Structure formats: structure tokens, C-alpha cells
Amino acid sequence: MTNISGTTLDVFPLCLGGNVFGWTAGEEESFAVLDAYAAAGGNFVDTADVYTEWVEGNSGGESETILGRWLAARGNRDEIVVATKVGMLSGYDSLDARTIRSAAENSLRRLGVDHIDLYYAHRDDEKTPLVETLAAFDALVKEGKVRHVAASNYSAPRLAEALAVSDREGFARFVALQPEYNLMERPKYEGELADLVAQEKLASFPYFALASGFLTGKYRPGAEISSARSGRAAQYLDERGARVLGALDEIARAHGTPMAAVALAWLAAQPTVVAPIASARTTEQLAEILPMVDLALTPEELDRLTTASS
Structure with missing residues (x-):
């Protein structure tokens, strides 16, 4: 377990993504994955109110509802660090005070809990003053409905400004950032944003730690894959993608472990990264990523992957 700096939260090195719950995984499959994750020592589950609004017939909140039913059925609420988000669900897609308050109450109800451990602003809302957004988050923390707040998809300048506002006003400050970052998507995080995260001890x-499944190795030239994410993963089928897959192949064989675990281990070894987020539709998919927890890549292997993905 690793402590999230500035908090009392200790989390497993792999955060289980809940974006598939109510989408490609029904309740029974989701329960099986959650059970297997917990049995392996996992205690950190990430969801959002917008999961899985994009599925025909859904209205959002499905993932939270499934997670909440699992927590109730297993009676393990105190053992699980629950992270959810506000700011992208239709009708709740802003970060004004009223939206944050209402969305938080809805998430608490769906999850069946009395507090959220880590509550994210799902994306920046430049139309709402930061002081209003942060005051609303702070009020939830003071009431005990949220333990800690965090940001997702913020630029370095806006994240820095938000932290400065919190420090000035005495508000609960963001303790974490959730960026898109993986072997195939590096420039958006590495540099200014990662430097700020390190400086502020966040x-x-x-998220997208496996590049929409591309880094599992199942997407190859000519391969026919039936997956909800195949279109996004296919964008990486170029010369650089082939280099990365080649390096992952060899390192995975050397360790006798799945390629996905190697890709996650590279990510976990990067400065500032506490735990990558990866989802699993089935227990078989979960078994492909869990080995990253105990996988220690050598400096040479890390360098090889870094070079291949440059």
C-alpha cells in the first residue's frame, strides 16, 4: 500500500477502473471482478457519475450503483477507498456550487455510503470561478461527506491557480491529479504538468493506462478484435506503436508475465505516479493486469520502453 501524500488514505498500487461497470460488464461480471480484485489485496476503485451514460438506455450513475450494491453485499465499505467524480454527466456538467452539492448527494445515494474518499472535478470548468468550485468542495469536506478532493483533466496553469486559491482561502486543496498518461500518450503529462504535481506533492x-487496450498486445496489424474500444486503440497501429509492442513482448517474455502488466509497471515506475488506473471486464482480464503489483522492471527495461515510446 502507498499513502496519498497529505491524507490518511493508503492505496493499492493498481486502481481498479469502474468505467466498464454497467457498460461492457454487467452487475454479475462486475461483482466477480471486484471480488477478485479485493481478494488480491486491492482496495482502490475509481468511478464517476457519468459512467455509463454513453450506453444506449443508460442515464449515468450505473457504475456507482453497481459498486454501491457490491459494497453493501460484501459489507466491506471501510476497507475500500472509493473515488468518484463530478462535472461531465448531462445536467451536472459544470462545477458551480449547486451542481457539486447536488451531484455529490446523488453519488452518495447511488454508492450507498456516507462519505466519498476521493472526489474529483472530472474536468475543468472555466465558466465557473475557481473560488466557487473550491468553496463547494471544501464545504463537503467540512461536513464529512467527502474526505479529500482531487482534479482530473486540468492543465498545469489551471491546476496551479486552483491550488493557489485553496491555499489563499484556506480551502481543502486537491491532493491528486488524474491525467491521461501511458506509454503511447506522454507529452500531455510529462513536463510542465508532471513537474507541478511533483512540486505540489500531489x-x-x-487513466487510459493501457491506451484503450492497445498495450495489452491484442491489437496488431490485421487482427480482428471485437471490442468497444477497438477504434480508439487502432490509432496506435503505426511504426511507434510497433516499437512499443516489440519492447513489451520481449520484456513480458523475460518475466513470464502479461504485456499489460509490463506496461502498467512502466507507468507505476514514473515519477509522481502512485497508482495507474486500469479496468477489467472479466476476471481473466483482471489476471492480465494484477501481476504489475509485484513486477519490478530493471532500469534497462524501463529505459528501453521509454526509448521505444519516444
Whole structure:
């Protein structure tokens, strides 16, 4: 377990993404994945109110509802660090005070809990003054409905400004950032944003840690893959992608472990990263990523992957 700096939260090195719950994984499949993750020592689950609004017939909140039913059925609320988000669900897609308050109450109800451990601003809202957004988050923390707040998809300048506002006003400050970051998507995070996260002692929890499944190795030239994410993963099928897959192949064989675990281990070894976020539709998929927890890549292997993905 690793402590999130500035908090009392200790989290597993792999955060389980809940974006598939209610989408490609039904309730029964989701429960099986959650059970297997917890049995392996996992205690950190990431969801959002907007999951899975994009599915025909859904209205959002499905993932939170499934997670809440699992927590109730297993009676393990105190053992799980629950992270959810506000700011992207239709009708709740801003960060004004009223939206944050209402969305938080809805998330608490769906999750069946009395507090959220880590509550994210899902994306920046430049139309709402930061002081209003941060005051609303602070009020939830003071009431005990949220333990800590965090940001997702913020630029370095806006994140710096938000932290400065919190410090000036005495508000609860963001303790973490959730950026898109993986072997195939590096420039948006590395540099100014990562430097700020390090300077401010924030934790980084990268999403799309497996580049929409591309880094599992199942997407190859000519391969026919039936997956909800195949279109996004296919964008990486170029010369650089082939280099990365080649390096992952060799390192995975050397360790006798899945390629996905190697890709996640590279990410976990990067400065500021506390735990990558990865989802699993089935227990078989979960078994492909769990080995990253105990996988220690050598400096040479890390360098090889860094070079291949440059």
C-alpha cells in the first residue's frame, strides 16, 4: 500500500477502473471482478457519475450503483477507498456550487455510503470561478461527506491557480491529479504538468493506462478484435506503436508475465505516479493486469520502453 501524500488514505498500487461497470460488464461480471480484485489485496476503485451514460438506455450513475450494491453485499465499505467524480454527466456538467452539492448527494445515494474518499472535478470548468468550485468542495469536506478532493483533466496553469486559491482561502486543496498518461500518450503529462504535481506533492493516478487496450498486445496489424474500444486503440497501429509492442513482448517474455502488466509497471515506475488506473471486464482480464503489483522492471527495461515510446 502507498499513502496519498497529505491524507490518511493508503492505496493499492493498481486502481481498479469502474468505467466498464454497467457498460461492457454487467452487475454479475462486475461483482466477480471486484471480488477478485479485493481478494488480491486491492482496495482502490475509481468511478464517476457519468459512467455509463454513453450506453444506449443508460442515464449515468450505473457504475456507482453497481459498486454501491457490491459494497453493501460484501459489507466491506471501510476497507475500500472509493473515488468518484463530478462535472461531465448531462445536467451536472459544470462545477458551480449547486451542481457539486447536488451531484455529490446523488453519488452518495447511488454508492450507498456516507462519505466519498476521493472526489474529483472530472474536468475543468472555466465558466465557473475557481473560488466557487473550491468553496463547494471544501464545504463537503467540512461536513464529512467527502474526505479529500482531487482534479482530473486540468492543465498545469489551471491546476496551479486552483491550488493557489485553496491555499489563499484556506480551502481543502486537491491532493491528486488524474491525467491521461501511458506509454503511447506522454507529452500531455510529462513536463510542465508532471513537474507541478511533483512540486505540489500531489499523487498522480493516470487513466487510459493501457491506451484503450492497445498495450495489452491484442491489437496488431490485421487482427480482428471485437471490442468497444477497438477504434480508439487502432490509432496506435503505426511504426511507434510497433516499437512499443516489440519492447513489451520481449520484456513480458523475460518475466513470464502479461504485456499489460509490463506496461502498467512502466507507468507505476514514473515519477509522481502512485497508482495507474486500469479496468477489467472479466476476471481473466483482471489476471492480465494484477501481476504489475509485484513486477519490478530493471532500469534497462524501463529505459528501453521509454526509448521505444519516444
